Amino acid sequence: MAFTPTNPYTAALTRMPELKFKNHSFPLRQYESVLDCLLRNAEPVPYACKAGMCQACLVKAIDCEATPESKKWVKPALQAKGYTLACQWVPEADVQVALPSVEEFSVAVRIRALKLLNDCVMQVLLDVCDPATMFAYRPGQYLSLINPQGLARSYSIANNCEVDGFIELHVARTLHGVFTQWLFTDAAVGTFLHMRGPTGDCYYHDAFEKDQPLLLAATGTGLAPLYGIVRDALAKGHTGAIALYHGGRSIAQLYYVAELKALARAHENFTYCPCTIEASGLPAALTGKLEQIVAQGLDAATLPQTLVFLCGAPDFVHDMRKRAYLKGARSANIFCDPFTERKVVSS
Numbered sequence: 001m002a003f004t005p006t007n008p009y010t011a012a013l014t015r016m017p018e019l020k021f022k023n024h025s026f027p028l029r030q031y032e033s034v035l036d037c038l039l040r041n042a043e044p045v046p047y048a049c050k051a052g053m054c055q056a057c058l059v060k061a062i063d064c065e066a067t068p069e070s071k072k073w074v075k076p077a078l079q080a081k082g083y084t085l086a087c088q089w090v091p092e093a094d095v096q097v098a099l100p101s102v103e104e105f106s107v108a109v110r111i112r113a114l115k116l117l118n119d120c121v122m123q124v125l126l127d128v129c130d131p132a133t134m135f136a137y138r139p140g141q142y143l144s145l146i147n148p149q150g151l152a153r154s155y156s157i158a159n160n161c162e163v164d165g166f167i168e169l170h171v172a173r174t175l176h177g178v179f180t181q182w183l184f185t186d187a188a189v190g191t192f193l194h195m196r197g198p199t200g201d202c203y204y205h206d207a208f209e210k211d212q213p214l215l216l217a218a219t220g221t222g223l224a225p226l227y228g229i230v231r232d233a234l235a236k237g238h239t240g241a242i243a244l245y246h247g248g249r250s251i252a253q254l255y256y257v258a259e260l261k262a263l264a265r266a267h268e269n270f271t272y273c274p275c276t277i278e279a280s281g282l283p284a285a286l287t288g289k290l291e292q293i294v295a296q297g298l299d300a301a302t303l304p305q306t307l308v309f310l311c312g313a314p315d316f317v318h319d320m321r322k323r324a325y326l327k328g329a330r331s332a333n334i335f336c337d338p339f340t341e342r343k344v345v346s347s
Ligand SMILES: Cc1cc2nc3c(=O)[nH]c(=O)nc-3n(C[C@H](O)[C@H](O)[C@H](O)COP(=O)(O)OP(=O)(O)OC[C@H]3O[C@@H](n4cnc5c(N)ncnc54)[C@H](O)[C@@H]3O)c2cc1C
Pocket: 048, 049, 053, 054, 142, 153, 154, 155, 156, 157, 170, 171, 172, 173, 174, 175, 176, 177, 178, 179, 180, 181, 221, 222, 224, 225, 337, 338, 339, 340, 341, 342, 343, 344
């Protein structure tokens, strides 16, 4: 057999970088992210979107520097501690990572109440165990909820904890969904969890003019952030017209109908438009696909000043964003939170 001498210089150049995690060392494949390498090696690390959005995959870089790309959406205070997103980090040299320590920046919470808002949406109220550890957030932003098994998922915040004294989330039951299966079957009042956050710019910003029109549209539990934003805007004395569209396949998939109607009666600048694909029989409900109904109501004259908020199913959010932009909404005035692609259990 012919002997081929190895050139140590070339070998060093072609050797794939290694990822150190706990007591293991894993060779990274070409263009492989830290998250994919850990998952390929059956390490049970939290993740959800793999798209740099949910921040569930935060890891700490140990004695090495993460790429600027992977740190881009991480808060500066966390960056300073070495945190970065494992799903966005494709290392070109040897690296070592550790999972975030729960104590370092997670907040312990306890389930105060669980209530079905319809057949497939659970209202989750959380008490913060030590209010001094609570982070500041704006209603409409989202947090990472971590269950006792260490599984993390993003959920949008529907209320103002400073006002109510608890955190409100709306969670849709997901077909084959690991976290939601746990929440709907095993979680109970008194269960302890952790959360991290906040993330996202889908909220009522202080810089908004009080008389700017607000247009908000969501499918399913995309209502959670919008419910938070509408109530925040009204509490802050917003005077411009506020229109909220909420869409579902049938009336059984909507929720908070009575609450939103009551809010509309109490505030003449607020309009609530429930929309269903199937005819609902609900007075004032609109029938058809949500994006078509909202698009029909777009007013080219006021759209350049309108602040647009879109949440829920990614297809809806991306389609609606395009329609609003093409009709005249300014890109900087469109705030979106596309949720992770999933199949929600239908009633
Ligand atoms: C910014 C943001 C905000 C969000 N806010 C909310 C919110 O306020 N409310 C809310 O309800 N959700 C929200 N989500 C979505 C949420 O984070 C979770 O994605 C969702 O709850 C599903 O989690 P899960 O663990 O139950 O599902 P996963 O286990 O992650 O599964 C997701 C999907 O993967 C597929 N899948 C998984 N396993 C299988 C299998 N064995 N066979 C076939 N298909 C499979 C299914 O389609 C399933 O529906 C948000 C997401 C983002 C990114």
